[in-house]
Amino acid sequence: MKVTVKIMLKKGVLDPQGKAITHALGGIGFEGVNDVRQGKILELDLIEGTSEDTIKAMCDKILANPVIEDYEIMIGA
Amino acid sequence: MKVTVKIMLKKGVLDPQGKAITHALGGIGFEGVNDVRQGKILELDLIEGTSEDTIKAMCDKILANPVIEDYEIMIGA
Numbered sequence: 522m523k524v525t526v527k528i529m530l531k532k533g534v535l536d537p538q539g540k541a542i543t544h545a546l547g548g549i550g551f552e553g554v555n556d557v558r559q560g561k562i563l564e565l566d567l568i569e570g571t572s573e574d575t576i577k578a579m580c581d582k583i584l585a586n587p588v589i590e591d592y593e594i595m596i597g598a
Numbered sequence: 599m600k601v602t603v604k605i606m607l608k609k610g611v612l613d614p615q616g617k618a619i620t621h622a623l624g625g626i627g628f629e630g631v632n633d634v635r636q637g638k639i640l641e642l643d644l645i646e647g648t649s650e651d652t653i654k655a656m657c658d659k660i661l662a663n664p665v666i667e668d669y670e671i672m673i674g675a
Contacts, residue, residue, distance in 0.1 A: 527639060539640075542660075545660055546656060546660060549660060551655075551656055553644055553648060554642065554643075555643040555644065556643040557640055557641065557642050558641045559639070559640055559641075560638070560640075560641070562604055562606070562636070562638065563616075563619065563635070563636055563637075564606070564634070564635045565631065565633075566631075566632040566633040567632065568632065575628070579628055582626060583619075583623060583626060
């Protein structure tokens with residue numbers, strides 16, 4: 522089964538990579554970029570029948586840092 | 599306007615980060631992880647009326663590396 526996990530920094534947590542991209546876009550002439558936030562996307566190929574609880578445990582233990590990151594699990598996406 | 603850009607390594611391009619995550623999950627007892635591929639997600643806040651062509655140009659010039667990466671643009675997502 523295919524599972525996609527989207528991991529973004531929580532709102533309010535500074536995102537220096539996103540800021541660097543914002544400035545880089547401005548620097549090469551793209552105007553009108555108010556803000557960029559960068560996150561991670563993980564596409565997992567798991568054996569059939571893996572429960573959502575197991576996937577949540579993976580996220581909490583190793584995939585994401587729940588102190589500063591939010592994650593979203595999309596099963597079958 | 600909010601635009602989300604999803605950037606993944608092309609199929610066939612080795613993904614050492616994804617492999618490391620696959621092994622790390624196995625190492626802490628999560629079985630049944632066949633494969634993991636890691637990508638980037640960018641949430642852009644652009645001024646209203648930015649055309650899709652402009653966003654494609656941003657991707658080709660600076661956000662993605664079209665030689666090894668595929669990107670997907672989701673407007674309003």
